[in-house]
Amino acid sequence: MIERMEGKVAFVTGGASGIGLATGLRLVHEGAVVVLADIAPERAEAAAEGSERLSAVKLDVTDEFAWEAAIDDVVRRYGKLDVLVNSAGIAPFTDIEACTTDEWRRTMTVNVDSVFFGCRNGVRAMKDRGGSIVNISSVSGLIGGPNSAAYNASKGAVRLLTKSVALHCARKRYGIRCNSVHPTFIETPMLENVLVGVRDRERTRAALVASVPLGRIGRAEEVAAMIAYLSSDESEFVTGAEFVIDGGMTAS
Numbered sequence: 001m002i003e004r005m006e007g008k009v010a011f012v013t014g015g016a017s018g019i020g021l022a023t024g025l026r027l028v029h030e031g032a033v034v035v036l037a038d039i040a041p042e043r044a045e046a047a048a049e050g051s052e053r054l055s056a057v058k059l060d061v062t063d064e065f066a067w068e069a070a071i072d073d074v075v076r077r078y079g080k081l082d083v084l085v086n087s088a089g090i091a092p093f094t095d096i097e098a099c100t101t102d103e104w105r106r107t108m109t110v111n112v113d114s115v116f117f118g119c120r121n122g123v124r125a126m127k128d129r130g131g132s133i134v135n136i137s138s139v140s141g142l143i144g145g146p147n148s149a150a151y152n153a154s155k156g157a158v159r160l161l162t163k164s165v166a167l168h169c170a171r172k173r174y175g176i177r178c179n180s181v182h183p184t185f186i187e188t189p190m191l192e193n194v195l196v197g198v199r200d201r202e203r204t205r206a207a208l209v210a211s212v213p214l215g216r217i218g219r220a221e222e223v224a225a226m227i228a229y230l231s232s233d234e235s236e237f238v239t240g241a242e243f244v245i246d247g248g249m250t251a252s
C-alpha cells in the first residue's frame, strides 16, 4: 500500500457517489483520514461503516453557513485540514434556448457557489499549515458544447476561480495549492442520469465513446488517482494548473 497520505486529513464533497466516493476511498487507502460530505450521505455512511479513518457527514454545498460549521467540525475533530476536494455537482444538459432561469441559477449555485464557499473555508482552515485544494471542473470547463450552456459556464468558472485561489495563496505564502481536474465522460451515476434522459440511450452512449480517442468511458478510480497525486506532497510545486483526464478528447 502506498502511504503518501499518512497523517493527512481530507474533506471530500460529493463523497457519497462517483468521483467523490472513489476519491475518498483512494485517499483512505493511501493513509489519510477522510470525511465524505454529501447532501444525501447514505452511501457514504455505508462505505464508512466500520472504518476508523472514513466518516460521512451531511452537507448541502450551497449552504454557506453549513460549510463553515462542517469545516470547523473537521478541525475540532482532527486538529487540522490538509486536503479539500470539491466534487459535488450537477449536470443538466440543455442548450441556451431550453435552459430556464431556474436551471441556470441552480447549476451556478451547486457547481460554482459551492466551490467558492469550499475554497474560502478551506483557505481559512489551512492557511497556517498549508494544504491542497482540488476542484473538479470538467472538459466542459475547457471546451463548449451546444447542449451545456449552464454546465459549460459553471465549469469554466471553477477553472478560473481555482487559478485565482492558487495565486492568492502563493502570494501570501500560505503553502496552499489549488488545482482543477477536468474529466470527460466518467462511468458514474451522473453519466447514467444524463443517458436516462435521452431518446436512444445506446446510440448516445456509442457516440460518447466515439468522441474519445482512447475509445472508452473513463472510470471514477482513474480520476481519483489523479486527485490523490494532487492531494499529496508529491505535487508540492503544482498550483493553479488544469489536469485534464479525457482519453485524448481535447487534444485535437
Ligand SMILES: NC(=O)c1ccc[n+]([C@@H]2O[C@H](COP(=O)([O-])OP(=O)(O)OC[C@H]3O[C@@H](n4cnc5c(N)ncnc54)[C@H](O)[C@@H]3O)[C@@H](O)[C@H]2O)c1
Pocket: 013, 014, 015, 016, 017, 018, 019, 020, 037, 038, 039, 040, 059, 060, 061, 062, 086, 087, 088, 089, 090, 091, 110, 136, 137, 138, 139, 182, 183, 184, 185, 186, 187, 188, 189, 190, 191
Ligand atoms: N461523471 C462524469 O462524466 C463527469 C465528467 C466531468 C466532470 N464531472 C464532475 O465530477 C464531479 C462529480 O461527478 P460524479 O460523476 O461523481 O457525479 P455523481 O452524481 O455520481 O456524484 C455527485 C454527488 O454530488 C452530490 N451533490 C449534488 N448536489 C449536492 C449538494 N447541493 N450538496 C452536497 N452534495 C451534492 C450528489 O448527492 C452526489 O453524491 C461533478 O462536479 C461533475 O460535474 C463528472
